[in-house]
Amino acid sequence: MRPMPALPRVTSEARRAIRRDDATRIAAAVLLTLAAWIAGPSPAPADQRFSAPAETLPPLSLSPDDFYGGPGEVQNLPPPRPQGPVLLDGACAPDSCCPDGCGPHGGYPDCFDDLWAPRPWSWHLLPNNLIYTSYLAGPKESRIGSSWYQDTAPDPFEPSINNGWLWDTTLGGRASILRYGSDPVLHPQGFEVQIEGAAFVRLDPADDRDLRSADYRFGVPLVYGIGRWQTKLAYYHNSAHLGDEAMLKNPTFPRVNYVRDCFVWGNSYYLLDWLRLYGEVGYAFFNAGGSQPWEFQAGTELIQARPTGSRGAPFLAINGMSRQELDWGGNVCVQTGWAWRGQRSEKLFRIGFEYLYGSDPQYQFVFYNQNRAGIGMWYDF
Secondary structure (H helix, E strand, O other), X not given: OOOOOOOOOOOHHHHHHHXXXXXXXXXXXXXHHHHHHHHOOOOOOHHHHOOOOHHHOOOOOOOHHHHHOOOOOOOOOOOOXXXXXXXXXXXXXXXXXXXXXXXXXXXXXXXXXXXXXXOOOEEEEOOOOOOOOOOOOOOOOOOEEEEEEEEEEEOOOOOOOEEEEEEEEEEEEEEEEEXXXXXXXXXXXXXXXXXXXXXXXXXEHHHOOEEEEEEEEEEEEEEXXXXXXXXXXXXXXXXXXXXXXXXXXXXXXXXXXXXXXXEEEEEEEEEEOOXXXXXXXXXXXXXXXXXXXXXXXXXXXXXXXXXXXXXOEEEEEEEEEEEHHHOOOEEEEEEEEEEEEOOOOOOEEEEEEEEEEEEOOOHHHOOOEEEEEEEEEEEEO
């Protein structure tokens, strides 16, 4: 085998020349690449631009769905104007939707635009509001209230004169103990256990503010509400007592030991956000002092459904009651005036005019009539 010829020896000067040529080529390539990127892609010939298959062409535009992976949820805006009579149905307040750091189960709504929208159900101990609220014009509803009125009916102690000015006060309330349901500010839904109780006191301003009578009531309503409809199955105890001063000044007056232990089934329905209809029937399984088993009650309320702010809003409430011991007679009560509803709770404060005709709602005088008119204030919480 012939030996391979020796390769020519590359000198150091030749190596440096080769390296200079390589660096020159690399720099030229980098400059050309930068120039092409700045100038953008060169337009393709017309025949190439329009001959490509349709599936290889890029989309002409992109929608938001292309960025977020599908259609997003559409949020309906609240109505900008009231949907009912002036002041009885208000628009959604700008700051009512979850203001300053609301938390879960904190009594805040998503908004006040849809009061009956379904919301998640869960357990709530001592929630802020009620599924079944007290009747506004009901004379025997548990709340805080006071009314001053003039009664033109005969005085039970002195039938030859009229009752004149009297002062009735209610000290009590209704509260929710346990609920499995939703927890918005207004009109929660679900199952609920309530308690209610009050003392109904009558004073005589013309006679040293003597205590004429006092009724005491305690009850436990079991409530269910869904949508615009609410129902309750309740028990209550009511007893009537003659005032000490009245007994001392009228020793011959026949005291009535009026007592009722009663089961009640009631229903309530909101035809409109601001219009409520209700009715109930009660059967007393224990009676004393002239009480008989059956009683019926019905009425209607027109009042602003949403928070009123400092301006308030008008209200009108009518309640009628019929009782078996009165040969199915009873009384009718009408209230009208101005009301304020809380922003973050269902608390309601009212002032206004009251008129009642019929059986005296103080059961110590249940067999006497009243024809009274006056002013009052009432607070439901």
